[in-house]
Amino acid sequence: MFDVDVWQEIFSTIKKNKLRTFLTGFSVAWGIFMLMILLGSGNGLQNGVKQQFSDNSVNIMWLWTGETSMPYKGLKEGRPIKFKNDDYTFLSEKNEDLEQVSSRFYLPGNILYTYKNEYGSFETSSCHPALKEMEKVNIVSGRFINDLDMTDFRKVIVIGENIRKALFKDEDPMGKYVKLNNVPFKVVGVSYDKKRQNERTAYIPVTTAQRIFNGADRVHSFAITTKMVKTVEEADAITERVRQDMALRHNFDPKDKRAMGSFNMLAEYIRTMKIFQAIKIFVWIIGIGTLIAGIVGVSNIMLILVKERTREIGIRKALGATPSSVIGLVLLESVLITTVAGYAGLVVGVSIMEGINYFLEQMFASGAGEGMFFRNPTVDFSTAIASTLILVISGALAGYLPARKAANVKPIEALRDE
Amino acid sequence: MIQIKNLHKSYVMGSNSLHVLKGLDLEIEEGEFVSIMGSSGSGKSTLLNILGILDDYDQGSYYLSGRLMQGLNETKAALTRNEMIGFVFQSFNLISFKNAMENVALPLYYQKVSRKKRNMIALEYLDRLGIKEWAHHLPNEMSGGQKQRVAIARALISKPKIILADEPTGALDSATSFEVMDILKEINDEGKTVIIVTHEHDIAAMTKKIIRLKDGVIEEVIKNGDLQLFKDRVRTE
Numbered sequence: 001m002f003d004v005d006v007w008q009e010i011f012s013t014i015k016k017n018k019l020r021t022f023l024t025g026f027s028v029a030w031g032i033f034m035l036m037i038l039l040g041s042g043n044g045l046q047n048g049v050k051q052q053f054s055d056n057s058v059n060i061m062w063l064w065t066g067e068t069s070m071p072y073k074g075l076k077e078g079r080p081i082k083f084k085n086d087d088y089t090f091l092s093e094k095n096e097d098l099e100q101v102s103s104r105f106y107l108p109g110n111i112l113y114t115y116k117n118e119y120g121s122f123e124t125s126s127c128h129p130a131l132k133e134m135e136k137v138n139i140v141s142g143r144f145i146n147d148l149d150m151t152d153f154r155k156v157i158v159i160g161e162n163i164r165k166a167l168f169k170d171e172d173p174m175g176k177y178v179k180l181n182n183v184p185f186k187v188v189g190v191s192y193d194k195k196r197q198n199e200r201t202a203y204i205p206v207t208t209a210q211r212i213f214n215g216a217d218r219v220h221s222f223a224i225t226t227k228m229v230k231t232v233e234e235a236d237a238i239t240e241r242v243r244q245d246m247a248l249r250h251n252f253d254p255k256d257k258r259a260m261g262s263f264n265m266l267a268e269y270i271r272t273m274k275i276f277q278a279i280k281i282f283v284w285i286i287g288i289g290t291l292i293a294g295i296v297g298v299s300n301i302m303l304i305l306v307k308e309r310t311r312e313i314g315i316r317k318a319l320g321a322t323p324s325s326v327i328g329l330v331l332l333e334s335v336l337i338t339t340v341a342g343y344a345g346l347v348v349g350v351s352i353m354e355g356i357n358y359f360l361e362q363m364f365a366s367g368a369g370e371g372m373f374f375r376n377p378t379v380d381f382s383t384a385i386a387s388t389l390i391l392v393i394s395g396a397l398a399g400y401l402p403a404r405k406a407a408n409v410k411p412i413e414a415l416r417d418e
Numbered sequence: 419m420i421q422i423k424n425l426h427k428s429y430v431m432g433s434n435s436l437h438v439l440k441g442l443d444l445e446i447e448e449g450e451f452v453s454i455m456g457s458s459g460s461g462k463s464t465l466l467n468i469l470g471i472l473d474d475y476d477q478g479s480y481y482l483s484g485r486l487m488q489g490l491n492e493t494k495a496a497l498t499r500n501e502m503i504g505f506v507f508q509s510f511n512l513i514s515f516k517n518a519m520e521n522v523a524l525p526l527y528y529q530k531v532s533r534k535k536r537n538m539i540a541l542e543y544l545d546r547l548g549i550k551e552w553a554h555h556l557p558n559e560m561s562g563g564q565k566q567r568v569a570i571a572r573a574l575i576s577k578p579k580i581i582l583a584d585e586p587t588g589a590l591d592s593a594t595s596f597e598v599m600d601i602l603k604e605i606n607d608e609g610k611t612v613i614i615v616t617h618e619h620d621i622a623a624m625t626k627k628i629i630r631l632k633d634g635v636i637e638e639v640i641k642n643g644d645l646q647l648f649k650d651r652v653r654t655e
């Protein structure tokens with residue numbers, strides 16, 4: 001079936017109807033083109049939003065304390081709730097929903113950083129080593145806080161890039177001592193993240209912070225990574241269980257948002273991704289719809305073609321063409337038109353999206369893309385493969401009715417068809 | 419070669435049924451040169467279609483070289499046509515976008531003969547019919563006589579047992595008509611059965627046996643010896 005003659009025949013009929021074939025092909029190409037543009041834009045939007053989430057692990061959750069706002073078990077409202085170190089132990093060891101926990105102790109007042117003659121006021125985040133993963137702290141030199149720092153209450157500090165610039169200028173900060181309210185801390189690492197404004201943040205071990213700044217075993221907030229669940233319901237259930245556990249430990253109403261605040265990023269993430277899933281489905285429906293219009297066009301043209309070639313088909317049948325060879329001819333032509341045209345649309349669509357991506361990346365590289373909700377608007381390989389498959393199948397579908405019509409041509413009637 | 423017994427065929431047109439062949443009996447031996455005559459509506463085209471396995475029949479039997487041709491599916495009918503029968507049509511029925519050689523080679527394409535080989539064979543046949551130099555011309559660049567030669571070459575290339583010609587001279591002038599008839603006669607001399615449908619008496623008179631149809635049955639069969647009489651009768655008519 002796939003020999004020179006079949007192709008020769010298909011090309012000779014296409015050549016005879018160049019404009020018609022082009023217009024037919026164009027409708028298919030347009031369908032695929034639109035599908036690619038829509039899918040690419042959808043992906044771009046989704047990637048852009050994902051980017052916004054990427055500041056932290058998507059499964060991060062924060063807990064913080066406040067005052068109770070509801071009376072509970074005979075206790076009055078307005079009671080302050082305070083986390084303690086044993087809450088950390090409880091969360092990190094007893095709770096199966098949670099993976100990693102980092103506690104934070106808020107340093108009192110304004111901490112003054114000094115190095116030689118330079119000084120400044122910066123944000124200090126006391127934490128566990130796990131925070132590096134959770135908040136995706138990017139270390140450019142040295143290291144982050146480690147377990148030994150925690151157990152030995154070491155006075156070590158990881159400073160953000162801006163702090164380094166402000167205090168050390170051109171000096172290498174590693175191993176130098178920076179004073180926090182006159183307490184010297186040894187610089188062990190520098191963090192830098194272009195996307196974020198956290199270069200003005202310094203990290204110190206929470207144990208050290210509690211000891212030096214008279215915190216005893218007081219903890220103000222927790223950053224937690226939860227189990228990676230798939231649904232909003234599961235994520236919300238985790239929040240609920242954590243709230244209940246903490247409510248039980250600290251005697252407040254689990255519904256009391258003021259007593260303990262909580263935010264589960266994963267639930268928000270899943271919710272947002274669900275919207276994009278819906279958008280994607282919508283895009284596919286529109287794309288497929290456009291494609292169907294193209295396919296109907298191809299089918300229509302093939303029907304006319306078969307009608308025009310009735311006589312020729314009759315001659316062929318008289319000379320010994322089997323129905324299957326006639327079907328093959330029509331189907332192959334239809335598949336050829338849709339595949340070639342569709343592929344052209346695919347290539348143009350993907351190229352445009354890649355072009356846009358190129359400019360976007362340049363923008364991001366130069367820092368101009370800050371806060372953009374559009375990133376990497378390209379279509380992945382599997383989608384392109386799926387689209388190609390859809391093309392071939394739709395070509396076959398478009399050719400099916402005309403081919404059956406051709407196969408049913410009766411030689412006598414065709415030959416009489418003057 | 420051909421044995422037809424009690425052949426019936428009717429066409430249904432809406433609520434009316436048109437009974438075309440009404441119990442026709444016919445026997446044609448191998449190597450005969452037969453013409454089928456009859457006024458329009460006599461059923462000659464229908465008979466030719468049935469002989470060419472282009473159409474099925476309702477009742478009776480049709481044996482072609484000992485094989486019963488009845489209720490064949492499309493694929494089988496196509497293969498049988500390809501193998502047994504060569505068609506020549508009044509309007510030539512060449513494929514317009516193929517050149518003479520490719521047109522001639524087409525039946526071999528359906529026998530899955532390689533392109534090179536079948537084009538070579540096609541050239542041989544075109545040579546035999548004296549139009550080899552036209553091998554690479556498209557049908558619309560040729561005269562009627564040349565087209566019919568191409569069509570005859572195409573009918574011959576699959577080495578069929580029977581050549582069926584439907585008004586082969588209908589679209590040609592008389593000089594060309596006689597040339598074509600000479601070719602058909604030569605083919606017959608080589609031992610092939612040739613059956614032509616015609617309404618021209620002088621063409622029919624060049625065959626060896628004339629079958630006259632009337633109202634779906636055979637009215638008379640004029641054989642070799644009587645042919646001279648028929649010719650005279652044609653002249654006086």
